[in-house]
Amino acid sequence: MLVEQTKDYALFVLDPEGRVMTWNPGAQRIKQYAASEIIGRHFSDFYPREAIERGWPQHELKLAAAEGRFEDEGWRVRKDGSRFWASVVITALRGEDGKLLGFSKITRDLTDRKLHEEALRQSEERFRLLVDGVVDYAVYMLDAEGIVSSWNVGAERIKGYRRDEIIGKHFSRFYTADEREAGRPWEELTLARRNGRAEDEGWRVRKDGSRFWARVVVTALHDAEGQLRGFAKVTQDLTQQRELRNLQRAAQQVNEFVAMLAHELRNPLAPIRSAVQVLQKLPPGDPSVPAMYKTLERQSGQLARIVDDMIDISRITRGVLEIRKQPMELAEALHAALESAAPEVQARRHTIEVDVPRGGLQVSGDLHRLTQVLTNLLNNAARYTPEGGRITVKAAAEAGSAVLRVIDNGRGISPELLPRIFDMFVQGRTALERVGGGLGIGLALARRIAEMHDGRLEALSAGDGRGAEFVLRLPLCEAASEAATPAREPAVGKRHAAMRVLIVDDNNDAAAALELLLRSLGHETRVAHDGAAALATAGEFAPDLVLLDIGMPGLDGYEVARRLRALGGRRFRLVALTGWGQEADRKRSEEAGFDQHLVKPLDVEELSRALAPPEAGDDRNGATLH
Amino acid sequence: MAPTDRIQLPFRWEFAPEENPADRSVRWRWKAYSQAGRLALQSKVAFETLTQCMEDAKENGYGQPG
Numbered sequence: 134m135l136v137e138q139t140k141d142y143a144l145f146v147l148d149p150e151g152r153v154m155t156w157n158p159g160a161q162r163i164k165q166y167a168a169s170e171i172i173g174r175h176f177s178d179f180y181p182r183e184a185i186e187r188g189w190p191q192h193e194l195k196l197a198a199a200e201g202r203f204e205d206e207g208w209r210v211r212k213d214g215s216r217f218w219a220s221v222v223i224t225a226l227r228g229e230d231g232k233l234l235g236f237s238k239i240t241r242d243l244t245d246r247k248l249h250e251e252a253l254r255q256s257e258e259r260f261r262l263l264v265d266g267v268v269d270y271a272v273y274m275l276d277a278e279g280i281v282s283s284w285n286v287g288a289e290r291i292k293g294y295r296r297d298e299i300i301g302k303h304f305s306r307f308y309t310a311d312e313r314e315a316g317r318p319w320e321e322l323t324l325a326r327r328n329g330r331a332e333d334e335g336w337r338v339r340k341d342g343s344r345f346w347a348r349v350v351v352t353a354l355h356d357a358e359g360q361l362r363g364f365a366k367v368t369q370d371l372t373q374q375r376e377l378r379n380l381q382r383a384a385q386q387v388n389e390f391v392a393m394l395a396h397e398l399r400n401p402l403a404p405i406r407s408a409v410q411v412l413q414k415l416p417p418g419d420p421s422v423p424a425m426y427k428t429l430e431r432q433s434g435q436l437a438r439i440v441d442d443m444i445d446i447s448r449i450t451r452g453v454l455e456i457r458k459q460p461m462e463l464a465e466a467l468h469a470a471l472e473s474a475a476p477e478v479q480a481r482r483h484t485i486e487v488d489v490p491r492g493g494l495q496v497s498g499d500l501h502r503l504t505q506v507l508t509n510l511l512n513n514a515a516r517y518t519p520e521g522g523r524i525t526v527k528a529a530a531e532a533g534s535a536v537l538r539v540i541d542n543g544r545g546i547s548p549e550l551l552p553r554i555f556d557m558f559v560q561g562r563t564a565l566e567r568v569g570g571g572l573g574i575g576l577a578l579a580r581r582i583a584e585m586h587d588g589r590l591e592a593l594s595a596g597d598g599r600g601a602e603f604v605l606r607l608p609l610c611e612a613a614s615e616a617a618t619p620a621r622e623p624a625v626g627k628r629h630a631a632m633r634v635l636i637v638d639d640n641n642d643a644a645a646a647l648e649l650l651l652r653s654l655g656h657e658t659r660v661a662h663d664g665a666a667a668l669a670t671a672g673e674f675a676p677d678l679v680l681l682d683i684g685m686p687g688l689d690g691y692e693v694a695r696r697l698r699a700l701g702g703r704r705f706r707l708v709a710l711t712g713w714g715q716e717a718d719r720k721r722s723e724e725a726g727f728d729q730h731l732v733k734p735l736d737v738e739e740l741s742r743a744l745a746p747p748e749a750g751d752d753r754n755g756a757t758l759h
Numbered sequence: 760m761a762p763t764d765r766i767q768l769p770f771r772w773e774f775a776p777e778e779n780p781a782d783r784s785v786r787w788r789w790k791a792y793s794q795a796g797r798l799a800l801q802s803k804v805a806f807e808t809l810t811q812c813m814e815d816a817k818e819n820g821y822g823q824p825g
Contacts, residue, residue: 468822472813479809482785484775491769491823521776 143240146226149233151176151194163242165212176238179209181216197223197236209240218247271368274354277361279304279322291370293340304366307337309344325351325364337368346375390574397439401432408432431476444714445505446574449581453716456499456585460610463494463503463528463535470507471526477515478524489528494535496607502582503607506590509575510539510603517601518543534588535609540602546594554592555580583607632744635676636660637667637693638710639685643733647680650740664688668696676705678744680731683711683722691725698726708743770799772821774812777805787812791819 143160145153152175156168164171164179171178177190184190184207197203202224209219220241226234264272264285271288273281281304284296292299292307305318312318312335324331330352337347348369354362408428415422448454467489478485496503514524518541528537546554555576576592583590588607594600634656638644648658659674661667664687671679679697683690694707706729709722714732722730731739770791777786786805789812793799800819806812817823 464822471822472810475809475813478774479776479785479787482776482778484773485809486771486773487821488771489769 141241143238143242145238147176147194147223147236147238149198149235151190151236154235160240163211163217163240164209170212179240181208181210184208193221193223194236197225198233201225206243217242217244219243269369271366271370273366275304275322275364275366277363279318279364282363288368291339291345291368292337298340307368309336309338312336321349321351322364325353326361329353334371345370346372394439394443398436401435401439404428405432405436442574442578445578449578454581454585456502456582458497458499458586460495461498461500461503462492463496463498463537463607464489464491466498466500466503467507467526467528467537469500469504470511473504473508474511474515477512481515481518481520481522483515483518483520483522483524486523486525489526489537490530494528494530494537495610496535496586496588497610498586498607499582503586506579506582506605507537507539509579510605513575513603514539514541514543514601517541530609531606533609534606537605537607538602539605540600542600544601545597545599546592546601547597551592551594555590632656632677633674634658634744635667635671635674635679637662637664637679637685637690638682639663640682643682654744656744664690664693664696667693668700671697671700678706678708680708680710680743681727683709683713691721694722694725694727706743769794770820772816774809774816776809789813789816789821791816791821 140159140162142157143163144155144157145160146155148154152173153171156166156171160171161167175190177185180190189207193203193205202222204223205221207219207221208216209221210216220243222239224237226237228234267285267287268290269287270285271291272285273288274283276282281299281302284294284299288299289295303318305313308318321331321333330350332351333347333349335347335349336344337349338344348371350367352365354365356362405428408425412422412425415425445454467487471485471487511524511526518524523542525540526538527540528535530536576590580590583605586607588605591604591606593602593604634651636644636647636651636658638647638660639662644660644662648660651658659670659676661670663685667679667681668688681690681693685693688696690709690711694709697707707727708729708731709725709727710731710733711718711722712733714730719730729743731743770793773790773792775788775790777788778784779786786807787809788805789802790798791800802812802815804815806815813821
């Protein structure tokens with residue numbers, strides 16, 4: 134009765150050969166046959182043709198008879214020929230004597246479940262194909278421990294690993310050694326586990342060890358019970374976009390730099406032009422003349438500093454900036470820097486406080502370069518501190534380092550700018566806001582020079598309007614012997630024994646100015662404006678020194694030098710004057726026979742050194758001339 | 760105050776502007792304080808430029824090796 138009323142299951146009995154012997158309403162509902170239609174027919178009528186052809190119905194009965202029970206799932210056929218997915222259990226029925234009496238068969242229609250599973254499988258397959266086909270993103274899965282468990286084509290393209298090389302390996306290998314040491318991969322998973330998702334942007338490592346800039350999203354995956362099953366990771370290679378961003382930023386900075394450079398060059402040029410015009414109108418001996426000359430000197434010095442900074446930056450970017458280290462007292466560089474920065478401090482009426490020990494801060498350094506660093510810091514402090522401010526300079530020995538601090542109570546540095554303050558061309562102020570001048574290269578230059586001394590330069594500030602502190606740290610060195618102490622530079626404009634100087638320059642003004650200066654120092658001079666005239670004058674004037682411009686029309690300075698050297702005869706020194714100061718230019722001058730290479734604009738100190746008689750061991754030994 | 764003793768300790772040197780209220784011109788003076796904050800020396804006159812002021816301080820020990 135129970136069997137007869139069961140409609141969800143087809144329950145029927147087969148004889149030992151497989152013919153249908155009984156039939157319930159469930160069997161009729163599922164298979165569509167009435168009992169009168171099917172009883173006595175073979176049960177293989179319920180199987181698709183391909184199953185019949187391979188003898189599957191008989192196989193089922195055989196196994197059920199042998200093992201007592203057989204279970205199967207598969208496609209079956211209804212009376213109308215339509216198929217349904219059936220779960221089948223066949224049980225062998227035996228008499229007390231063990232003789233096979235037939236089989237009971239229970240069939241359940243699982244078509245809906247099967248279709249759902251198939252739809253799910255197809256959906257997963259489509260998703261897998263989609264993910265596999267993505268080449269612009271690395272899409273892969275990690276298990277809960279971070280072991281790679283799937284890998285798409287994009288991952289192979291971006292990271293360089295084939296699927297079979299990386300499945301089963303830990304994902305931390307995609308990180309840089311520093312990040313691994315800092316535990317960054319594990320942090321990322323912890324974050325994703327806690328928040329459901331983690332995002333990051335940073336350097337990642339390819340199989341070949343090269344780096345790429347990646348944007349990464351990690352999503353935690355949980356099952357229906359909320360258990361963590363693993364992580365889905367999507368990585369995008371943004372290296373090119375990053376380079377493009379950097380290029381755009383650099384281009385913008387260069388544009389701003391050029392605008393600033395024009396402005397900075399115009400600043401000293403304007404007073405120079407005014408001073409020249411005033412001087413033209415003033416009678417000799419007028420009391421204003423010395424002030425005009427001071428203006429010219431100060432402003433041309435400013436122009437020279439701008440050009441020097443640019444040349445230094447060029448040297449740094451090409452890695453050819455030279456540092457000549459010698460044992461020196463840091464205070465020496467500081468006092469020289471204070472003198473250099475005095476005009477800037479004075480112009481803004483700042484009080485300056487100097488608290489520096491009188492010794493004991495000996496470092497191995499380049500006096501000129503360290504003076505440059507400290508001048509930069511002092512000028513910066515003066516420029517970015519409102520008039521009447523206070524600048525404090527302190528120095529002390531701290532844990533094996535000479536530590537020098539330049540502290541001001543000026544405009545300060547915003548937290549956003551602070552990390553970039555040592556970048557090239559950064560001032561953190563728009564052109565309209567800028568108050569202090571400068572090209573925004575001084576601090577970049579200063580930090581590089583500090584690093585070249587195995588030191589550090591840091592900036593501290595509590596924020597806008599709260600002052601700034603720059604800290605220079607240099608390793609202290611053992612006290613050097615007297616012999617190691619660098620020789621002092623000759624005093625500016627120092628007079629030497631009168632010399633016969635031949636000036637060769639096609640620029641009449643430059644030649645005239647130089648001649649005036651040399652005569653004021655007591656030397657005898659001749660001027661030639663081209664190479665041919667220089668050769669002729671040299672013969673009859675017999676100079677002790679020839680100051681020879683390189684860039685001249687006709688015979689250039691190199692050729693004139695070679696010909697002068699070829700003349701032989703009385704000893705004289707040959708000094709190149711040029712706007713080109715690169716190492717290659719100096720080498721070329723040396724090859725042409727010059728004893729010394731001076732870069733324009735020539736300052737009095739350099740000229741003074743060129744005029745000094747050669748010392749023993751000096752390689753400026755001169756040549757001879759008739 | 761004129762210097763009376765040879766300078767033995769590192770001083771804290773201060774160079775400060777001083778404005779003349781009459782014409783708003785600025786002159787410079789230096790002062791040397793002991794590490795305890797006591798005024799030890801100061802310039803006898805005011806200078807037209809900071810550089811001149813520093814030069815005068817040098818005569819009194821500023822910037823000289825110990």
